[in-house]
Amino acid sequence: MKVKLLSQLCIGALIAAAVCFSFIGSAAAQPLASHEAEPGIADETCLECHDVPGLTTTLPSGEEIYISVDRVMHTVSIHGRNGYACVQCHRDIDGYPHREIPVQTAREYTVYQNQSCAYCHPGAAEANRAGAHQIFREAGILEAAVCSDCHGSHNVDSLTPPRSNIPKTCERCHSEIFNEYKDSVHGAALIGEGNPDVPDCSTCHGNHDIKGPNSSDAFRLYSPLICAECHANEALMEKYDISTHVFDTYVSDFHGTTVTVFEKISPDQETNKPVCIDCHGVHNMKKHDDPESQVMKDNLLKTCQKCHPDASQNFPNSWLGHYEPSLDKYPLLYFVNLFYFIVIPVTIGGMILFVLLDAQHRIRKKISKNKSAEVKS
Amino acid sequence: MSTERAYKRFTISDRIEHWSEMLAFLTLGTTGLIQRYAKWPISLKIMEGLGGIDRVRLIHHSAAVLLMLAVIYHIGAAGYKYYVKRTPIKMLPNLRDVTNAWGWVLYNLGKRDRHPQEDRFTFGEKLEYWAFVWGTIVMGLTGFALWNPLATSRLLPGVVIPAAKLAHSLEAVLAVLAIIIWHFYNVHIKMLNKSMFTGKMSEEDMLHEHPLELADIKAGVHLPIPDPEGEKKRLRIFLPVYFVAAAVMLAGVYFFIAGENTALATVPPATDIEIFVPLTPTPFPTAAPTPTSAPILSVTWDGGVGELFNTKCGTCHNASAMLGGLDLTSYQSALTGGKSGPVVVPGDPDNSPVIIRQEAGNHPGQLSPEDIDILREWISTGALEK
Numbered sequence: 001m002k003v004k005l006l007s008q009l010c011i012g013a014l015i016a017a018a019v020c021f022s023f024i025g026s027a028a029a030q031p032l033a034s035h036e037a038e039p040g041i042a043d044e045t046c047l048e049c050h051d052v053p054g055l056t057t058t059l060p061s062g063e064e065i066y067i068s069v070d071r072v073m074h075t076v077s078i079h080g081r082n083g084y085a086c087v088q089c090h091r092d093i094d095g096y097p098h099r100e101i102p103v104q105t106a107r108e109y110t111v112y113q114n115q116s117c118a119y120c121h122p123g124a125a126e127a128n129r130a131g132a133h134q135i136f137r138e139a140g141i142l143e144a145a146v147c148s149d150c151h152g153s154h155n156v157d158s159l160t161p162p163r164s165n166i167p168k169t170c171e172r173c174h175s176e177i178f179n180e181y182k183d184s185v186h187g188a189a190l191i192g193e194g195n196p197d198v199p200d201c202s203t204c205h206g207n208h209d210i211k212g213p214n215s216s217d218a219f220r221l222y223s224p225l226i227c228a229e230c231h232a233n234e235a236l237m238e239k240y241d242i243s244t245h246v247f248d249t250y251v252s253d254f255h256g257t258t259v260t261v262f263e264k265i266s267p268d269q270e271t272n273k274p275v276c277i278d279c280h281g282v283h284n285m286k287k288h289d290d291p292e293s294q295v296m297k298d299n300l301l302k303t304c305q306k307c308h309p310d311a312s313q314n315f316p317n318s319w320l321g322h323y324e325p326s327l328d329k330y331p332l333l334y335f336v337n338l339f340y341f342i343v344i345p346v347t348i349g350g351m352i353l354f355v356l357l358d359a360q361h362r363i364r365k366k367i368s369k370n371k372s373a374e375v376k377s
Numbered sequence: 378m379s380t381e382r383a384y385k386r387f388t389i390s391d392r393i394e395h396w397s398e399m400l401a402f403l404t405l406g407t408t409g410l411i412q413r414y415a416k417w418p419i420s421l422k423i424m425e426g427l428g429g430i431d432r433v434r435l436i437h438h439s440a441a442v443l444l445m446l447a448v449i450y451h452i453g454a455a456g457y458k459y460y461v462k463r464t465p466i467k468m469l470p471n472l473r474d475v476t477n478a479w480g481w482v483l484y485n486l487g488k489r490d491r492h493p494q495e496d497r498f499t500f501g502e503k504l505e506y507w508a509f510v511w512g513t514i515v516m517g518l519t520g521f522a523l524w525n526p527l528a529t530s531r532l533l534p535g536v537v538i539p540a541a542k543l544a545h546s547l548e549a550v551l552a553v554l555a556i557i558i559w560h561f562y563n564v565h566i567k568m569l570n571k572s573m574f575t576g577k578m579s580e581e582d583m584l585h586e587h588p589l590e591l592a593d594i595k596a597g598v599h600l601p602i603p604d605p606e607g608e609k610k611r612l613r614i615f616l617p618v619y620f621v622a623a624a625v626m627l628a629g630v631y632f633f634i635a636g637e638n639t640a641l642a643t644v645p646p647a648t649d650i651e652i653f654v655p656l657t658p659t660p661f662p663t664a665a666p667t668p669t670s671a672p673i674l675s676v677t678w679d680g681g682v683g684e685l686f687n688t689k690c691g692t693c694h695n696a697s698a699m700l701g702g703l704d705l706t707s708y709q710s711a712l713t714g715g716k717s718g719p720v721v722v723p724g725d726p727d728n729s730p731v732i733i734r735q736e737a738g739n740h741p742g743q744l745s746p747e748d749i750d751i752l753r754e755w756i757s758t759g760a761l762e763k
Binding site: 265307320332 | 416429527531542567642646652
């Protein structure tokens, strides 16, 4: 008994450490619902058959799947460490022979089996409902990830460092996007240097309630706010000598103003005004001076022409490159501003003074007229 | 004072012009300023009410066209009045306007007993007129650059476009503030000047506002000497010239509106990358070759049936695992059966659970049809050991 207690303590400590090392806001931090009190069938009963290596079964589709369980793999998983029983996930097993399962293919079985996760992880399940994977799965695309595709099945575990494991997890299904990301300014920093300041996939797309432009019309419209979370953060940007005015200057420009208004009053609006990613690239965004960057001076015209096919050589210069106009940078705008900075107060101030003078004179005249009228009467 | 004389101040043409310009100005001001201050909650409310920012821009552009048409009309009306009719041009600014303005200041400060005597247009009215002319030119030029950025940047440096936007936006602030302070005070607050509604001004108001004009009217010298012959001649020159000029200006308006298609209506997708490209999945290893069953020598347990049970069923149904209480690895235990009774009924394969279960299919460790046939034969011949 004492030994058991001790081992439980050890496991507890291990889990605590794992939680400490796992990332802020990571997927692992979902509260567990009260789990089943009494697993009906002991794990050993299952393992009598399923412990045999190489055990397979053939599905109606003709696919063969393994039905062996690696006892050690499960024991070291987060479920194994916490002593969860087979039938807490395999909820339809109530004896042998097993009940018939309404699936034809291996993928259908995976999707079917993943329904169990919601019993203990209702928070994550609820979040998933709004997520792109579930939306597409319900639309009939069964390949869209289920819990076990990211978290593992018998080897399930909480997220473990390094953070580059996140893009590597997404890579399993989104390898082409991963290949672009890993060479981008963000991906190269995370995967190559282990830099903690750059976004991984989930920073922009979320985790369970995962979203992208294909699952939500609002995503493109809101995406500048995602970029702004880091790029308007002075403490973070200071380290890399990146201007935090990128967001403000975008918003005050014609494109950004439109997008911001749409965001606020018609969030599902599809707009032909660009957001950050339309110019800078999506997963492949590069530093602005990288020869491959879409916003690199030599490439800018081509980028503009994506939406303005008739744009000519001068046109890209109409974009101020996120700079605030100053005497050195864009003096024309500086002087226009200065002109009105003087003309508006002088004109309007003069008008106000003149109007006030006129008004006080008229009021005074009226009062004295009334007085003289009183005297007369 | 209903008997008091009133003097004609604005013709119906003047008044139509004024109301179109007012409609255009108010619309431009409202739909423009809410774009300048797009982040203000009130701006968003108005934009929502008008049907979104795209609609707001459409209204703004329509009002701009109305103003441009009013300007073309104004040029014609002024040309007719001053060239054909030879009406004296009283709107031109002169030194008297400066001295009058200063005179008003001194008068209002109580340093002068008499206020300046104004003619047909007070210095304030001239100020407003010429400010409107200036504003319309600035807004027209900068508005063109914003409406037609591609054409603009083909002729001028690109930086002209953001500069035009800045000027357009600041000039709007100046214009709207000036109208609110100057026009509203002078025409609506100081005195309610109804002449733009009625076209007339009372003698008393004329005396205060335009005493010099009143004097001219009374003296009968406010109009040029009638000259019907000269007028006809001048009209013959004026009409074709104006029609050509108007046609050119209208063509300009058309170019303003339809000169270029600045951008695509829909943005091409930011990326056209394939979304679902799974890494090559670990291939399912080819199943380990099952040892070829020992040839059935005779259909008895020892003749090969026992070996068949051992290799195909023994993984689960063995003496230690005893799944379902069943051990199929020895003759005796195979005939004894499991938890739910015997699985082999010698002589009656159709009622033997082992056959029933296997023929139902999908049993882990499913036998092939050939194997089942052997079992059937074994059972129907009495399920013998030897």
